[in-house]
Amino acid sequence: MFANNLKYLREKHNMDQLDLAIKLGRKSSSSVSEWEKGKYTPKIGVLNDIAEIFNVSITDLMNKDLSLETESRDGLLRIYDKLKPNRQKIVYETAEQQYNEQNNVIELPTNNEVEIHGAVSAGTGEYLLDGKPELVPYDGEVPPHDFALVVNGDSMLPLFEDKQIIFVNKTKDVRSGQIVIADYDQQAYVKKLIKDDNGCRLVSLNKKYDDMPIDDNHEMSIFGVVVL
Structure with a gap:
């Protein structure tokens, strides 16, 4: 989604790749070209700069078809x-x-409570849906959902912060590019599911974390898709 949005916003503002690169303090357009091809995603600081240049939020830049x-x-x-x-x-x-x-x-009253069904890792793995759900205060909009979880870790920055509450719809029917809750080798993660010519894998938005391959060497199942 980011790659398509970047190209769309750049062309909408009548910029070529070099124009955008210069605004980002770069001497060539090679990085912008690779971002638009989806080869990799820039770091959080650069994402912030891109969002400011085009006056959009990082969340929309990463997840909405603008x-x-x-x-x-x-x-x-x-x-x-x-x-x-x-x-x-x-x-x-x-x-x-x-x-x-x-x-x-x-519009919701303050001091809402949400049932939390455990933690899901954005880092090293958790086990969710373990035990009785816990009611916790939540001050914000509660979307339609099947269950809610707490994120542990920073591998999904800038989209999800550590200890953020996320909402999930149960489904096993998912598409490439969606943010999913997955059981990977008996531990639960929140990751981006990618299916392309390089195979299937679970991907962190924070690029300091390695991709998690989906192959015969690993057990993987989907709990659901995160509501964005």
Whole structure:
């Protein structure tokens, strides 16, 4: 997702690869080219710089298809501009109603409690769903989910911090590029699942951690997909 978003944002802002490289303090475009090909992801400091240049959040940069989001918004505005004033009014009132209903749904009282079903490792491995779920305070939006976990470790920075609560939907049907909860050699991890010409593997966003190959030498199953 990052590679596609980087290319999309660069072209949207009428930059070539060298333009972006210079803004990032680099003398050549080779790194930008490799990022856009998906060969590797830059370190957190560079990700911060890229996010600031294009005025997006790191979370969106890493996980949302920004081209679809922009195309939908721009398409809606094009249609709106072609409507007669009386129909524009209907569109505006409908959008306002949807916005108000959305706020009523997601506004939550303080001191919410979430059932935590154990810890999942972003580093050396944990065993989750062990014992009775624990109710813990949670101050934030709680999305629809099947179970919640606590992240231990820093291998999924900048997306997930150590001790962050994450929400998971149970499924075994996953796609390459999704963030999953996986049982890998009898220990539970939160990782990015990658399937490409180099094979299948579990990948950390923090590049100081090695990839975890999915092959006949390792046991692996999926608990679910993280809600983002």
